[in-house]
Amino acid sequence: MDTNALAAFLDEQLGDHQPIAVEAMTGGGSCEVFSLDRGDDHWVLRRAPAHANTSRAHDVLREYRILAALEGAAVRVPRPIVACDDTRIFATPFYVMERIDGVPVRNGIPAAWADAPETQHRAVEELIDALVEVHAIDWRAVGLTDLGRAEGFLERQVERWLAQLASYGGRDLPAAHGIGRWLDAHRPAGQAPTLFHGDYKLDNVLYATDAPPRLLAVVDWEMGTIGDPLIDLAWALIFHPVGGTMPLGTSGPHTFALDQLPSAEAMVARYAERSGRDVSSIDWYHVFSRWKGAIVLEGSFAKWQRGESNKAVHEHFGPQADRLLLSAAALIDGRPG
Structure with a gap:
């Protein structure tokens, strides 16, 4: 180059x-x-x-x-x-x-973590604690007042993401429209707006490679805005190694010892305790985040279908989007997602 x-x-x-x-x-x-x-x-x-x-x-x-x-x-x-x-x-x-001397958690985990499974819980606890720090930022004081429209954020989401889906010119995904109607009909009051990462998960943070796990930096902020913090929380839990729809850190040469990790429910409780926020409506956010995730993945899949992406992984994003929609529908029906 x-x-x-x-x-x-x-x-x-x-x-x-x-x-x-x-x-x-x-x-x-x-x-x-x-x-x-x-x-x-x-x-x-x-x-x-x-x-x-x-x-x-x-x-x-x-x-x-x-x-x-x-x-x-x-x-x-x-x-x-x-x-x-x-x-x-x-x-x-x-x-x-x-450059941060750290690694994300994608397929596997650092070897030092695998050698000390009793410390692995710190990886996901640090993920929650760093999110609490992000949401505690006084976004007005640091000059981010015009980063996004805080008023009516949650009310705009379904229309916004369905318009995004239509803009791809690809698959119609009828299930996405049905879930969108459910989300509009059951939308909670929402939370006080915070700085919002928009793609918060184990592979968008960097960890030190030694044990116990230490989260060094939150990265990949291009979807950041001012919005509802519980979307960030529910989004992160899609990828939770224990029971997540798309678990990370569970398929590499070194993987999480799942019996050493807190459940998704415990993660929500930790966030509530440390942030002081009401998480009683988290089930709606779990549905929304899977639905939104499907639409996000569909965008990259549509690019691959048009020949505009040279990333081989995008070919698999269509099936992953389908899986997220099935998970969202299961949660609506009261089944495990």
Whole structure:
């Protein structure tokens, strides 16, 4: 890849001249991620893909703004370095942040955790505790007042996501429309708005690889807004290793010892205790989050169907979306989801 323009941009922005080395990294979710070494600094560059599912799903500049606002706050995030919206520099908008020496939990867990199963509960407890920290941020005080429309957030969600589904031009998914009607008919009053991550789960945070587990940073903020915090909580629990619809950390060479982990119900109780929020309507949020997750995955599947995605994993997102809709329907019917 041609990095001359990127090197010149960094020299201009940072006020010195240093050689750079750029290498593509795996992971990063919907965005493209690169390791960026410049002199003695070791950073990560995140850039938007050439084809986006939504105007927000790959908004790396929005993500940079959130990280910049949170710098110095009591929340675990990487330090932002610089951002750029000039597509002549590195093909699409991007930003640079500090590199955190940590790993997400996807298929498996670090070997040190597997060797100390009695400590593994800390991984999911840390996930909840870091979420409580995010939701405790005074988003007005840090300059994020206009990040999203807090008023009527929950009331807008069904219409917004059904419109998103229609915009893909792919499968119609009748089950999504039926569940959407149920969600509108049973919508709770909602929570006081907070800073809202939008894709909070075990593989969008970074952990130290030693034991006991320590959560170092919350990453992948491009879906961040101001919204209902219980959506973040219920979303995270879709991926909970114990009973989650799409469990993480359960299929790698080293996996969670499930009998050492708290249940999803215990996670909700921990969040309630530490945040002071009323979680009595969490069942609605469990349905909503699975339904929303299906629509999000369908966007990437539709891109793959159109030949606009070169990520092989997107081929499997259609079946995963179907599974999430089945899970949401089961919860509505009072069956395990």
